[in-house]
Amino acid sequence: MLERVQSERTQSDRAMIEIRDVTRSYGSFKALDNASLAIREGEFFSLLGPSGCGKTTLLRMIAGFDTPTSGSIAVDGQPMDGIPANRRPTNMVFQSYAIFPHLDVEQNVAYGLKRLKLQGGEEKRRVEEALAQVSLTGLGKRRATELSGGQRQRVALARALVMRPKVLLLDEPLSALDKKLREQMQVELRRLQQAVGITFVLVTHDQYEALAMSDRIAVMFGGRIAQIASPKEIYQRPVNRQVADFLGGMNFVRAEIVEENGASLVLDTLGFGRVKTDKPKAFVRNGGGAATLGIRPERLRVLWDNATAKFEVAGKVVERHYFGEITHLIVEIPGLEKPLSVTETNDFGADDIPVGAPIRLAYDPEALVAMAD
């Protein structure tokens, strides 16, 4: 029998990176605005947000390539003020890979080891180990120019891993790869991180990448951290509309707060009636009684024939879009200012539902999330 379990956690509770009130200003512009966060030892942590939100800025300051205007950064318990990049227990993999075209794979990987002057074949052993970790064994003598994009990415990874950093910083490492290869590398990178147990900090603007790979995610907008949580919590319990919207499709329904206490909210909505939901930790009432209720398109299910559900809404299909494994329906519900988006897998004939048909949709009240406006 399949049992439902909480997903396992491999990392410890010890902080490997502590960022306290860090601001990076360029004149009056704040690329990073008073950011605080702690990344745990052994954690796969992602910084997720749209272009220009300050992800690279934060990563470069952890690496030591840039200095905070104010605030402090500690790695492995040590304050990093004044410590240059090459003396930090961190290593960075750049988006552009920055591998040397005139050197072969082994020489590229061994590059940073030269200054350690390792004895008795140790350098060679470490290079071979790093190449094995990224599945490049046997390609050591290839020139960097004779590699595919995915292989170059692996060389860049091996070159960082060979230094045995405590923290690996990855700035959009997969963005140059095509979709298939990127998905394959996401799985490999996650496996690699679990095998080596190093703390990984990944910068990405791809929400699916962050959701698929991370233990926790910090979502950033305009230099500020909006939410830090596990992928599931970020996706299912976004703290506001901006986070919800960035993490995929979300139906937003206007709501009126009727009752608010420590743990829950009672909201009045037109389409969904009166609902009671968990009050998000970060819920801050914006003056009046207005709020937003959200529900993801895949949490609405088509009710076929005479099937009923404890919680349902009724309406009419106004659009249908076919995507192979899923169908996307747009459903008008009386009283709702905007039609609902619904996604259904195509195993029950959702791809044949006619536009114009009356439809009933079931939902689990657990899937309803209250958000501050």
Ligand SMILES: Nc1ncnc2c1ncn2[C@@H]1O[C@H](COP(=O)(O)OP(=O)(O)OP(=O)(O)O)[C@@H](O)[C@H]1O
């Ligand atoms: N040297 C600089 N001088 C002035 N502004 C800068 C400088 N470096 C970065 N910025 C600004 O700081 C903001 C954050 O930049 P950053 O590179 O951290 O963004 P990002 O989140 O990594 O974006 P992307 O996903 O596009 O890489 C941007 O608005 C950028 O223009």
Ligand SMILES: [Mg+2]
């Ligand atoms: Mg960037």
